[in-house]
Amino acid sequence: MSKPKNWPATLPYLKAPLYGKDISPSHIQFLRTKPPNESSAIDQVPIAPASSPATETPCPRVKIQAITDRNHPAYGQFGLFAAQNIAPGELILAYLGRLHGRATTSEESDYDLWLDREMDVAVDAAGEGNEGRFVNDYRGIEGKERANARFGNVFCERWGEVCVGVWAVGGGKAKDDGKKKMKKKSEGGIKKGEEILVSYGKGFWEERRKDGDGDGDGGGEKWASRGY
Numbered sequence: 001m002s003k004p005k006n007w008p009a010t011l012p013y014l015k016a017p018l019y020g021k022d023i024s025p026s027h028i029q030f031l032r033t034k035p036p037n038e039s040s041a042i043d044q045v046p047i048a049p050a051s052s053p054a055t056e057t058p059c060p061r062v063k064i065q066a067i068t069d070r071n072h073p074a075y076g077q078f079g080l081f082a083a084q085n086i087a088p089g090e091l092i093l094a095y096l097g098r099l100h101g102r103a104t105t106s107e108e109s110d111y112d113l114w115l116d117r118e119m120d121v122a123v124d125a126a127g128e129g130n131e132g133r134f135v136n137d138y139r140g141i142e143g144k145e146r147a148n149a150r151f152g153n154v155f156c157e158r159w160g161e162v163c164v165g166v167w168a169v170g171g172g173k174a175k176d177d178g179k180k181k182m183k184k185k186s187e188g189g190i191k192k193g194e195e196i197l198v199s200y201g202k203g204f205w206e207e208r209r210k211d212g213d214g215d216g217d218g219g220g221e222k223w224a225s226r227g228y
């Protein structure tokens, strides 16, 4: 199987990061610099080994499903669901798309995340991507009070470069965007069949609704479109 089930027929499916025209040699050098294995620094980018299922394409950990529940705020769209139990703190999958800089940001994209704002590299999955582009936000979904996943960079040995990853929250290893203390080490994890939900952050929704969402938390700084 070369594409995941329910992948849109007209959208290219990526099996590796794609470089936009404005990705320069210094971007590439930054992307391909492997973090030291032994460092325990808090901002250390974790390493996913080449054999990690999280970087397989299609990814066996997830499935793309149509949202058929009329009460779901993304009714009529797609969402990303766990195809197996996912442990707290585990890397679920890489978020693949077209790598680009600020100059080629599409203001309209709802799929554009900063990989590294300082280095001016973002990843836009609007025009092509992988299953990661189908992760919805937890807000407004019945019974969901918080995200069970988060965006965070990871060095993927499969491609030899830094990517944005989608991680299960919890596990006590990863920092939660530095904004919230991790709760109990045992907390988190995603059960097979459960929807994988991140927090897009308050900024994402404010930009769309301009009425103040109020319950936002971290994550908004990840979006590269619409002037964040």
Ligand SMILES: C[S@@+](CC[C@H](N)C(=O)[O-])C[C@H]1O[C@@H](n2cnc3c(N)ncnc32)[C@H](O)[C@@H]1O
Pocket: 073, 074, 077, 078, 079, 110, 111, 133, 134, 135, 136, 137, 138, 139, 140, 141
């Ligand atoms: C990155 S895409 C997520 C995948 C999208 N559902 C799809 O089928 O392509 C972001 C878009 O999904 C929708 N979305 C995600 N979470 C949502 C939520 N909690 N409430 C309403 N819309 C949501 C919005 O249209 C948003 O612009």
